[in-house]
Amino acid sequence: MNTVILDDHQDVVRHLQCTVKLAGLPWKAYTNTVKGLGQLAIRLHDAEALVLIRERTPITRALLDKLPKLRFISQTGRMGTHIDLAACTERGVAVADGAGSPIAPAELTWALVMAATRRLPHYIGNLKQGIWQRTGFDKAGGSTGDGTGWPPAFGLGVALHGRTLGLWGYGKIGQMVAAYGRAFGMRVLVWGSEGSRQKAKQDGFEAAASREDFFSASDVLSLHLRLNEATRGIVTAQDLARMQPTALLVNTSRAELIAPDALLHALRQGRPGLAAIDVFESEPIAPDHPLLGLGNCICTPHIGYVERDNYELYFGTAFDNLLNFVQGRPSNIVNPEALAR
Template sequence: MNIVILDDYQDAVRKLPCARKLDPYPAKVYTNNVKGIAQLAVRLRDADILVLNRDRTQVTKALLERLPRLKFIAQTGRVGPHLDVHACTERGIAVAEGVSSPIAPAELTWALIMAASRRLPHYIGNLKHGAWQQSGLKSASMPANFALGSVLRRRTLGIWGYGQVGRIVAGYGRAFGMQVLIWGSEASRQQAREAGFDLAASKEDLFRASDVLSLHLRLSESTRGIVRSSDLALMKPTAIFVNTARAELVESDALVAALSRGRPGMAAIDVFESEPILQGHALLRLETCVCTPHIGYVEQDSYELYFGSAFDNVVNFIRGTPTNIVNPGALQVRR
């Protein structure tokens, strides 16, 4: 069976120890991303098995209809809205879900919080151009000495979503001497209370009180656009908004507008509505936004874990013993 692996931007997959699992089988790895259905259909026309690198490619019903050979999709990490599982089931395409880990995303979240609060990208960038102890943040509309940066101790860390990642980030905040404030579902708030964290009285209270607000929600139809312009407008002019979850959780264009108005004062972002983004993206043009290219899980241990699990699912499917199938009905569809 022909195996196609998409969106390996750094050409890393072939160098992973777990890649040896696919040695007996023909596998093609693509290191660039294409968006159009026509382009994807050409790229995948000979694929019997598709390995998805997280949600970097949208697999829609329209695309699946142009892939008559496709029998199996192995997802690295968890299945999300990028993959039309219902359409897969209708066409008899089995989908296997992989494993995930909150460690790397939580660590990146904290790295972004530290970088933004101490203005590290600004200081580093200016130092390379000969400017000593200059962050370059000099807008007259900024609060006094905003350019200096600030420590985290005794400040308030707001976390919306006390799941696996949010729980770890809350622990980091506690270790750094921050007051941690939690908002989320009733069940998650109860878990946070039992762990000794304070709860926000409301969503509005969370946005008003936070010096750093970090978003840790899963994307679904109920959470899409859940952060609105009116929420961001409640934030302090010195506050930092952090999103390493999903860009679509925030109302489209709301963050750019909010940063332009100075509430919040800064943002640290790892996720974007359409990826990869182009050089002229609006957030990249803002000096008050620290951006990383969706690297939440992009590190060696996570790659080995995620792809190792996906490749196990591929091998098991080829051997006739499919594992971790999220749509078992697809296995009953005649092809």
């Protein structure tokens, strides 16, 4: 079965141990990304199977119409809204769900928390320019300078001990980040569904009394929600405006959880004072993306799940699903109706 692996940005798939599972199967991994429907259709014209790296490439109805040979899609990680599942089913394209682990994204979340609160990117960048113990924030003029609302001492990093960690969402990743916060001596405050808040209280954490209190009380606020129609744009400009000028917003989940442009405007107004962002609405982002130009926003290129052990898990499961399909015993199929077609 002719197999295509898309968007292997770092050219790592062929170096993974689990790739030996594909011995005997024709496959090709593309390291560059193409966005246009026409370009994708040309690239995938002869593909009978696709292995997708997370949500990097949307599989739309229009694209499927141009792929007459496609019969199988193997997802790395969990299924998302990037695949038009109904269109796949109608065309007899079976889709297999993958496996996931909270470890890598939880650790990246905490790395961003520590890097931002201790101003590490700013110190490191200035040190390479010969500037000793300066972050650059102290040159902005503080709360009376450029209108950002940053406090005069914002150039100093802060310790996490004794501060409040707010978590919107208390699934597997949120639970791990909550444990990190507890280990660092933070007060952990959880917001989310009733079930999430109850589970958090059972684990010895606090549930926020209200959405308003959650945003205003959090010194570090991290989002850990799945993206769906109910959560799209769930964080509003009004929510962000309630955050303190010294607060940090972290988003390693999905950019679309925040209302369009709300974070950009909020950071320019200085509430919150800092953000650490791993996800963007369109990826890869352009070099002139406005968030990249803000001194109070730390950006990473969606690497929450990009880690060797995680990749071995993701691709190992995806390749198992592919082999099982080829051998006539499909596994983890989310649209079994497609098999009958």
